[in-house]
Amino acid sequence: MRALAKYLVAAFLMAVPVAQLAAQEDLVTDISQHLISIQSNFTGADLLLFGAVGGEVTAERDIVVVVRGPDTPAIVRRKERIGGIWINYGSAELESIPGYYAVVSTRPLTDIAPPVVLERHGIGTSFLGFKSPDSGSEPAPADYVEAVTRIKSSEGLYLEQPGGVLFLGTSLFRATIEMPANVPDGRYSARVYLFSEGNVVQAQTSTLFVNKVGFERLVYDFAHNQPLAYGIVAVLVAFIAGWAASAVFRRR
Incomplete structure (x- = not known):
């Protein structure tokens, strides 16, 4: 991974015009892959993000990377224990819940910007x-x-990683974002913020897709497009498997 990171950063630097890097507070970024394929042996993936910053380097300049997606609505239910029995005791419908949300930064977010700025841009699991x-x-x-x-967060789908963005020299930087095996498929955005003295001065967004492929894609589409037929097939497969196992044990 380190060798790949050095290669990608070097190639990226060669592709960026010198004049563009020299611009005041200019930000240029990219990601190592725009498609992550989920197969039966998928155990997670590391997304490498790299970029360059122009202008004069100062101690108050920071990079924050936010990877988010896909957003879906959900009904959240609260359970209460009444008379020794746990029952649903209220619910709320929430909109635009990201299935995955990761924040990687040069420093802790509270050291980079005040809460009002972080809230304005939706940066951090608290905002x-x-x-x-x-x-x-x-x-x-x-x-x-x-x-x-x-x-x-307990499922590894929401995370914050202060110190995860590393500067290579005075202008180049890179960050590695861990995406677990249970990451949902769909469209993601990788947004990079350049902070200076507590304010956002530049931002760039890259698009990323996480898709099931091969047999997993066929099963997924079949289950969602033909749920009744999928249920019947699942019952038949379970029945045949049970019958076959029973026949084997009887012979023994």
Whole structure:
């Protein structure tokens, strides 16, 4: 991975015009791959992001990388224990919940910018900005938002990695974003922010796709496009497998 990173960064530097790098606070970025294929042996992937910054280097200049997607609505239910039994005791519909959300930065976010700036750009798991259709422009209930964030974090789908962006010299930088095996397929955005003295001065976005391929794609499409037929086939396969196992044990 390190050898690949050095090769990609070197190739990237050769492709970027010198005049473009010299521009004040200019930002140029790219990612190592724009398509991640999910097969039966998929155990996760490392996404390499690299770029270059122009202008004078200062101690107050930082890079923050946000990889997010795909956004989907969801109904979150809260359970309460009443009389020794756990029952549903409230629910909230949330919009635009990212299936995966990663923030990688040169320093802790609280050292880079004040909360109001981070919230404005939706940077950090504390500022995802979930909305509820019933609340209009108001944010979704905090306890439901915290529950979603906690569950996604425990599954390795939400993460923050301060210090994960490394500068190579005075202008080049790179970051490696870990995408776990349970990452959902769909469209992702990799957005890079250039901060200077606590404010965003430049930002660039790259698009990334995570797709199932091969037999997994066929099964996925069949299950979603023909759910009844998929259920019947699944029952038949289970029945045949059970019958075959029973026949083998009887012979023994």
